[in-house]
Amino acid sequence: MLSGLNAWLWQDRFWLPSNHTWAQLEDKDGLVFAHPGHMLAALPLALALVALRMAFERFVALPLGRWLGVRDPTRRQVKPQPTLERYFFKTGRRPQEAQMAVLAAQCGLTLRQTQRWFRRRRNLDRPHLSKKFCEASWRLAFYLCSFVGGVCVLYHKPWLWTPAVCWDNYPIQVLEPSLYWWYLLELSFYVSLLITLPFDTKRKDFKEQVAHHFVTITLMATSYCSNLLRVGCLVLLLHDAADFLLEACKVFNYARWSLACNTLFVLFSFVFFYTRLVLLPTQILYTTYYESLRGSSPFPGYYLFNGLLMVLQLLHLYWFSLILRMLYSFLKKGQMGKDIRSDAEESDSSDGELRNGVARGPGAASADGPRSRAARLTNGHVAAT
Template identity: 50%
Template sequence: MEALLNQWLWRQEYWLPPGVTWEDIKETENVLYPRPCHLFFGIPCALILVGLRFIFERIVALPLSKKMGIREKFKRKPSIKPILEDFYTKNGKHPTELEVLSLSAECNMQIRQVERWFRDRRNQDRSSTTKKFCEASWRFIIYLISFLIGVAVLIDKPWFWDQREFWTDYPYQPLVSSLYWYYMLQLGFYSSMLITLAFDVKRKDLKEQIVHHFATIFLITFSYCANYMRAGTLVMLLHDAADHFLELAKMCNYSKWKRMCNILFVIFALVFIVTRLYLLPTRIIYSTYYYSMLRFQPFFGYYFFNALLMILQILHMFWAYMILRMMYRFTFTGKLGNDVRSDVEDSDDSGQESKKSSEVEKKRGHWGSNNNCMSRKVIENGVIHNSHSKTS
């Protein structure tokens, strides 16, 4: 496996500066350099973290959620309607008014009953508040531990204070055991997040999260193999600096501790902007883009590493826009709203949809209460036939 990777993926002309080979940074009795094979340990690390998360959520997070006052709302179970279930699965969760008319006639139900069935069915699919709280608790613990470990590992390193030290003696920088284990923790954590993504709460920024995780894993992997570990450790530390505040804010939000939630979100926003919109581009990206060329000529790895950093920076700008929009709302209204703290998964819409249903019913008059007389007229006139043709 290692020979195959070295032949097709870890080719020295891709990842090392011109004139440097893997043999030049081969480990000796006294000095150990980063090697691609070292990263295989990230796989068991990811599996271990998945197991630890399973244990933590049930032994620690679940009892903690009850102590913090989280109570689940009653979710009314929808009646068994094969036609409606088939439509829900194949056509979507939010039928149009014409589709509701068609389904009400097909199932011999009132319009309001069909709308209520879809509302109840959507609420059945939504993740519980307890599940969201447990996820946030696990991420809070991991981000906090990772940040504290990062500070302890890097505080005495010269490149922590002066980013030009990234390139001193590069690429002949020996592997430090503390940096290696810090890398394995980060690689295992982000890999475990990809493994459990299918079972986690679905959020509206899911695509951006997937891109972010893949870009981070590629950065960790490449920066280790090309011995960009000094820059890589600072990138990881800056990411962890803000994330644990966000997860703690989510925990307070689920527990209805609104004031504490708002305070933590403001702290998160300030730390996020300072670390990812100021320190990352002006200290790290500037060093990898400019100072590195004082040491060697640009090569494929140079462009690849900086491209991954720019992808992360674009994602940071996207999330910063969302954060600043929430901060603007908070400044002028005193509230952050329902889509705060980057936790933008769909929420329970029973109250909102009930109000909407009432308004629609008022506009319809007695349309839905008189045994669907109007819907049958529409069907006889062929309108619903056109709707069926469109959906099929």
């Protein structure tokens, strides 16, 4: 049964243009072609990258963060309250005021004390600044190395400058060792990100991040199966061009290097816009939709590859909308605000809640107001893709 399913899945007509077969892509006379089985090497390599990441964060990123002055804010512990703890885990982290009053009565606390308990309890579950710094440092190191390596691999390739060349003699294109190892490393990295996603800092676009990783991995696997490595590597290079700038921006923001952070964020915004909303649709999507059909008809692999590229482009539009909101805030305030995808650390006297029985509105003044606003600015970080 499994052999029959395997034979059906790997039919020539699914993955290759008409009039082409897998037999034409068999290794011979010293020539090596891309084979789907090569992708299995990405699994052990992904586990190796997870181990390397753990070592990097512990022995490189964490000491670097301390040297740059990255310090975790002191968080106040909460007194044991079994009733509130049960509600926190089973019902919700942010109860409405009416429910808050009921919980306060059950525990013999005032409304303000109950509100403070929930704020402090939420803060305890938020990732520390040093954790965010280590994660961003690891991604910065990888994306920077990947981008530099990709430029070195592709700089002398004609299809880097003229994407239409990707389709010369397609799919009978020899697999170059340097291209294979770079592509495999990228695939392994995204698999490793998927493995560590449950343990990484969660943000409001968590679902979009999961979708992005799945789409990217499926896109790379599909492109490898259909020997679309040339155009696939162009997509990867365009993404890495903006990704390492973003992670560098985060690192400087966590270290409170405001000028470097602000400069890099503006640069990242322009690079993101140009690479993913200009070059990707006008150069990559155009060649994969139209120029790829020269002398052949569409096949299932063509539809799958282009469909995934379109999903990726929709995610780019969503993230660019977040970047525009951050840019607007930056131009309005003259400094970088918190990441709109992240929850900021909450103070013990948040605006809009009760103090001494008097409701405080958003514009009310307080002795710790400036300190709280500064904390929200420095504990946040710029929007990411």
